[in-house]
Amino acid sequence: MKGRDHVLFVDDDPEILRFYQDTVADEGYEVATAHTSEMAAALVREYPPHTIILDLDMPGMSGVEFCRLLKAGKDTLSIPIAVVTGHGEREARLAALSAGADEFITKPITAGELRLRIRNMLKLKAYTDRLAQEQDILDAMVRERTRELEETVRRLEQTRLETIFRLSRAAEYKDEDTGSHIRRISMYCEVLGRYLGLEESELRVLVHSAPLHDLGKIGIPDAILLKPGKLTEDEFEIMKTHTTLGAEILAGSDDPYLQTGSIIALSHHERWDGRGYPKGLAAEDIPLHGRIVAVADVFDALVSKRPYKDPMPFAKAVSIVRDGSGSQFDAGIVDAFSEELGEFERIYQTVQDED
Ligand SMILES: [Fe+2]
The missing domain is CATH 1.10.3210.10 (Hypothetical protein af1432)
Incomplete structure (x- = not known):
């Protein structure tokens, strides 16, 4: 059975984190919050979420750096990240985009929009996971078939050589x-x-x-x-x-x-x-x-x-x-x-x- 979707909110403003939690309270998600990128990174390592809502402007490691860090990791690159920006923060958006952000949410955020965005991101994550899973199954099948084929070729070659040898023996x-x-x-x-x-x-x-x-x-x-x-x-x-x-x-x-x-x-x-x-x-x-x-x-x-x-x-x-x-x-x-x-x-x- 599929477990509950797990959402991580990252923002240095406790008010905003509370707003996020309240907004998704009835959605049935597992929710985690972090007020720094460092804390978020530790949470991700321990228990990878299915999506992350990320503030860019934080003390310590910035949201862009955190985003780049996750997108560089083999185990974390498929976690969709929605970056929250203010109006007119064109430079910040571009930086986040180049760091691999999947989605942008512009302040001020309404509860309705946040819920929709999270649902979409979770769909994206489920879809990506299923693709990866199918790819893994396919890879395993290809590996198995290749192994079988190699074994058959090896056995055929062995039989071929043995037949030649036995033909030679017949003459001798x-x-x-x-x-x-x-x-x-x-x-x-x-x-x-x-x-x-x-x-x-x-x-x-x-x-x-x-x-x-x-x-x-x-x-x-x-x-x-x-x-x-x-x-x-x-x-x-x-x-x-x-x-x-x-x-x-x-x-x-x-x-x-x-x-x-x-x-x-x-x-x-x-x-x-x-x-x-x-x-x-x-x-x-x-x-x-x-x-x-x-x-x-x-x-x-x-x-x-x-x-x-x-x-x-x-x-x-x-x-x-x-x-x-x-x-x-x-x-x-x-x-x-x-x-x-x-x-x-x-x-x-x-x-x-x-x-
Ligand atoms: Fe001879």
Whole structure:
């Protein structure tokens, strides 16, 4: 239930204050009076009124100063203030107006006018309060909706990344069923990409699309994919098609992860010297992401167990990657690899195959 309206009268003349009180005695308001601005300020702080009738000419803090003080306060600026002035006090009116006064009442004041003015000011206050309240409710609703939307976007993004990761795992499932190879590839690529100065957004795309590099293995017959020994020339030709197959599966998407995944699938077996496959691209004609994944992929393959080989010791794999600088690999990326060996070793030690 709405409480009673609360009116504050401020005037240094006790006669006038009494007249005000008598005038509104039957209006049902809570009434407070103050004979100085200082006293009024203390009352407002303690119990904010719904409107104030204010005399301008008072000892101590003037009415104009008091008005300015209230209009500068976040909690008090919406209290309507009616300023009482005499005839011809043009300067004082202007000063009060610039201090934020909402209404002017000219002396001599009749009881009828005072009652009407107060009613109007209280209406104004109720209206302002309701607007502010509705605005608060609206703000809270917007905040809540924004939070929900952000949460949905976050969950969608998580699902999207998880789907990409699981798609990558499906491709690796036959020859490596723990997913740790693709996890390490992501981590190695992140280390290299960051060292090479990729922006965060670009790095994120690289990290989440790199696991798709061998997606085309889905289309390679088991007899070739899982063959324990060396592949024949014909078999190797078929094995090479995992690059184009992967690129085709991922081609034509609007999704940056899948787009980059397609580029990486196609280019991760190209060599800096142009002797790679499937296109025989050389040097910077090979997309950067493909060049980065090439280093990460070969290094990880060397130190991992495969159906046809035992894992190679870390130091030996490092020297093989370094030997490939400028021939198999982009020398700049091998430099990054050399500079970040500590990180590579940490990942190699911590993200192990679970067999
Ligand atoms: Fe591959």
